[in-house]
Amino acid sequence: MIDYFLTEEEQMIKELARKIAEEKIIPKREYYDETQEFPWDIVKVMAESDLFRIFIPEEYEGLGGGVMALTLAVEELSRGCAGIALAFAGTALGTFPIILFGNEEQKKKYLPRVASGEVVAFALTEADAGSDAGNIKTRAIKDGDHYVLNGTKQFITNGGEAGIYVVIALTNPEKGARGASAFIVEKGTPGFSFGKKENKLGIRASATRELIFQDCRVPAENLLGKEGMGFIIAMKTFDYSRPGVAAQALGIAQAAIEEAARYAKQRVQFGVPIANFQAIQHMLADMAMKLEAARALTYQVARNIDKGNTKIAKESAMVKCLASDVAMEAALNAVQIFGGYGYMKEYPVEKLLRDAKITQIYEGTNQIMRNIIASQLLKEVR
Amino acid sequence: MNIVVCIKQVPDTQDVKMDPERGTLIREGVKSIVNPFDLYAIEEGLRIKERMGKGRVVVMTMGPPQAEDALREAIAMGADHGILISDRAFAGADTLATSYTLAKSIEKLGSPWIIICGKQAMDGDTAQVGPELATWLNFPQITYVSKIIDMGDDRIKVERLTDYGYDIVESSLPCVITVNKEINEPRLPSLRGMMKAKKFKAEVWDSSSVEVDRRYIGLDGSPTRVVSIFAPPVKKGGEKYHGEPDELARHIARKLEEIKII
Ligand SMILES: Cc1cc2nc3c(=O)[nH]c(=O)nc-3n(C[C@H](O)[C@H](O)[C@H](O)COP(=O)(O)OP(=O)(O)OC[C@H]3O[C@@H](n4cnc5c(N)ncnc54)[C@H](O)[C@@H]3O)c2cc1C
Ligand SMILES: Cc1cc2nc3c(=O)[nH]c(=O)nc-3n(C[C@H](O)[C@H](O)[C@H](O)COP(=O)(O)OP(=O)(O)OC[C@H]3O[C@@H](n4cnc5c(N)ncnc54)[C@H](O)[C@@H]3O)c2cc1C
Numbered sequence: 001m002i003d004y005f006l007t008e009e010e011q012m013i014k015e016l017a018r019k020i021a022e023e024k025i026i027p028k029r030e031y032y033d034e035t036q037e038f039p040w041d042i043v044k045v046m047a048e049s050d051l052f053r054i055f056i057p058e059e060y061e062g063l064g065g066g067v068m069a070l071t072l073a074v075e076e077l078s079r080g081c082a083g084i085a086l087a088f089a090g091t092a093l094g095t096f097p098i099i100l101f102g103n104e105e106q107k108k109k110y111l112p113r114v115a116s117g118e119v120v121a122f123a124l125t126e127a128d129a130g131s132d133a134g135n136i137k138t139r140a141i142k143d144g145d146h147y148v149l150n151g152t153k154q155f156i157t158n159g160g161e162a163g164i165y166v167v168i169a170l171t172n173p174e175k176g177a178r179g180a181s182a183f184i185v186e187k188g189t190p191g192f193s194f195g196k197k198e199n200k201l202g203i204r205a206s207a208t209r210e211l212i213f214q215d216c217r218v219p220a221e222n223l224l225g226k227e228g229m230g231f232i233i234a235m236k237t238f239d240y241s242r243p244g245v246a247a248q249a250l251g252i253a254q255a256a257i258e259e260a261a262r263y264a265k266q267r268v269q270f271g272v273p274i275a276n277f278q279a280i281q282h283m284l285a286d287m288a289m290k291l292e293a294a295r296a297l298t299y300q301v302a303r304n305i306d307k308g309n310t311k312i313a314k315e316s317a318m319v320k321c322l323a324s325d326v327a328m329e330a331a332l333n334a335v336q337i338f339g340g341y342g343y344m345k346e347y348p349v350e351k352l353l354r355d356a357k358i359t360q361i362y363e364g365t366n367q368i369m370r371n372i373i374a375s376q377l378l379k380e381v382r
Numbered sequence: 383m384n385i386v387v388c389i390k391q392v393p394d395t396q397d398v399k400m401d402p403e404r405g406t407l408i409r410e411g412v413k414s415i416v417n418p419f420d421l422y423a424i425e426e427g428l429r430i431k432e433r434m435g436k437g438r439v440v441v442m443t444m445g446p447p448q449a450e451d452a453l454r455e456a457i458a459m460g461a462d463h464g465i466l467i468s469d470r471a472f473a474g475a476d477t478l479a480t481s482y483t484l485a486k487s488i489e490k491l492g493s494p495w496i497i498i499c500g501k502q503a504m505d506g507d508t509a510q511v512g513p514e515l516a517t518w519l520n521f522p523q524i525t526y527v528s529k530i531i532d533m534g535d536d537r538i539k540v541e542r543l544t545d546y547g548y549d550i551v552e553s554s555l556p557c558v559i560t561v562n563k564e565i566n567e568p569r570l571p572s573l574r575g576m577m578k579a580k581k582f583k584a585e586v587w588d589s590s591s592v593e594v595d596r597r598y599i600g601l602d603g604s605p606t607r608v609v610s611i612f613a614p615p616v617k618k619g620g621e622k623y624h625g626e627p628d629e630l631a632r633h634i635a636r637k638l639e640e641i642k643i644i
Pocket of ligand 2: 484501
């Protein structure tokens with residue numbers, strides 16, 4: 001094992017997250033994958049063990065751990081089940097805008113609630129605005145000391161289950177992307193309801209749902225930052241949250257390698273364990289190499305962010321893209337190594353394959369990640 | 383008021399092997415854990431404190447210096463304080479000497495509200511320490527508690543699981559209860575607890591700080607001796623029959639007749 005020189009606290013977080021994965025998540029992941037119920041019992045365990053505190057600053061009842069701590073936790077939880085882990089990782093995604101751009105009152109009001117386990121969601125995507133997020137249509141019109149929201153968000157992680165939502169809406173449509181703003185909207189606000197809940201290929205323990213705003217009056221004090229900052233907030237949020245997606249991918253890849261190696265040692269064909277075949281060994285070797293490389297880069301970027309490096313859009317995109325591609329390949333290879341058994345639900349690797357796919361899609365598709373990396377690179381090179 | 387939880391550090395039986403020649407457990411290199419039943423005892427102690435909004439959860443263990451790790455685990459779960467009862471003079475104790483030493487330590491601690499033990503230890507397995515502890519302290523005892531129905535400052539009402547069903551029992555407090563695995567689901571440690579545990583140093587009591595009569599402690603205070611231990615013979619796998627249902631039914635009926643069960 002490579003020593004990543006984790007601090008004592010980081011080591012503790014990793015150990016605890018693994019314990020939760022082993023004792024609470026793994027025994028129930030099949031159930032939640034099957035039923036698509038939201039894993040409230042496990043979320044409660046995570047909250048009681050202080051996991052939601054790790055990325056919250058200490059002033060707001062958190063433990064001040066930052067992106068590295070988050071990465072370690074999400075990786076270990078995802079090794080158990082990426083869908084269940086997403087209740088937690090999605091909460092971090094939704095909370096970053098408040099941590100990064102919230103004013104004192106907003107932080108005081110919301111962060112302690114998250115610290116004690118309230119689930120959060122982040123809502124940008126709409127039917128006609130995925131990769132092209134600038135094409136959102138949801139409006140927020142100022143009316144006295146409120147904003148009135150109208151529109152529909154789709155594919156929102158933790159939708160319906162979260163208590164707190166950060167919603168990107170246009171306050172000034174003429175200005176396009178520069179006319180967007182970010183709002184904190186609480187569940188239960190009149191005019192805010194939930195639509196279709198998606199039936200998904202993977203991460204089925206995660207709730208993915210439509211948010212519907214119909215003349216929803218949000219207090220003006222819930223505006224994050226200033227009017228017009230919506231996209232800056234969203235992009236900065238992704239810089240912080242993409243290592244979390246990478247972490248999810250690392251966890252999936254780790255599980256794929258462990259399962260595949262264990263199986264290869266047990267499965268006998270032609271009178272020998274299939275692990276004796278070089279074709280299998282090389283697959284495992286490739287999986288292991290790529291995973292470790294992705295992990296090393298992810299941790300390093302996470303540490304950079306925690307050290308205050310703010311020019312990280314390219315690097316965050318890199319880890320998200322690299323780790324998710326590695327996870328996809330590792331999961332595919334794991335199924336291949338399991339052969340026909342790998343295709344069956346009785347074995348854990350088909351789920352890894354279904355779960356891995358999403359990490360290449362959300363928080364920006366890997367095509368978009370490559371766009372970001374290349375455009376930054378081309379700017380840097382003269 | 384102290385909610386006292388007695389815990390024992392035991393070898394993780396998943397790893398433990400026996401030395402067949404010497405009839406002892408091979409303890410080298412074996413991970414130590416908190417006796418599984420005692421995790422339920424700790425959890426119940428914490429729940430009493432949370433439910434009643436008062437009390438101090440004090441975990442106690444008698445054992446070698448490394449038993450401090452067991453206390454640390456309890457601290458990580460949320461226990462307020464941990465006491466390690468440790469001295470060469472206590473070594474070699476059987477259940478009687480163990481319970482005597484624990485009783486004297488609880489007397490030294492003072493103001494017990496309730497004393498919670500696990501149903502039994504995974505290694506010694508006698509289930510004697512709890513009842514003996516109550517006897518030394520002259521407190522009532524309720525064993526195999528599966529639920530605390532009601533509790534006040536000086537009375538407790540519980541459900542206990544027995545071979546014949548459930549008993550509902552009331553007692554005055556303080557008393558000693560031993561708990562089984564039906565009573566709760568132990569929580570995982572919390573990060574804040576783990577950080578506290580990292581810094582935790584147990585209060586260590588030895589044979590001079592606890593007021594004991596030396597005739598009752600350690601090997602000398604132990605009337606029982608383990609003469610030998612051995613693993614029971616492994617059960618055979620049984621017989622498997624394959625075939626059509628009615629043919630199998632006839633076959634099994636014949637077998638049962640043969641061994642005079644029907
Ligand atoms: C399970 C799940 C959970 C989600 N959770 C959230 C959430 O919590 N909050 C939220 O706001 N959103 C969420 N999303 C939305 C997600 O971020 C989008 O689905 C994603 O950004 C892609 O958008 P799209 O689906 O509209 O695909 P499209 O943008 O329509 O993309 C289709 C294809 O075209 C490619 N493409 C598009 N533009 C370009 C380009 N310029 N160059 C090259 N290729 C391009 C894409 O890479 C992709 O392959 C979630 C989605 C899913 C499936
Ligand atoms: C391998 C082995 C060798 C032994 N050798 C000897 C020997 O040579 N001579 C001898 O006299 N005895 C010997 N013993 C017995 C040993 O002293 C007992 O294990 C001990 O007294 C506790 O009894 P028990 O394990 O049956 O606990 P139980 O009575 O089954 O435990 C019930 C509960 O009592 C509490 N408890 C038990 N022990 C402690 C403790 N130390 N501190 C705090 N709480 C406790 C816990 O709450 C526990 O759940 C040996 C035991 C083993 C396993």
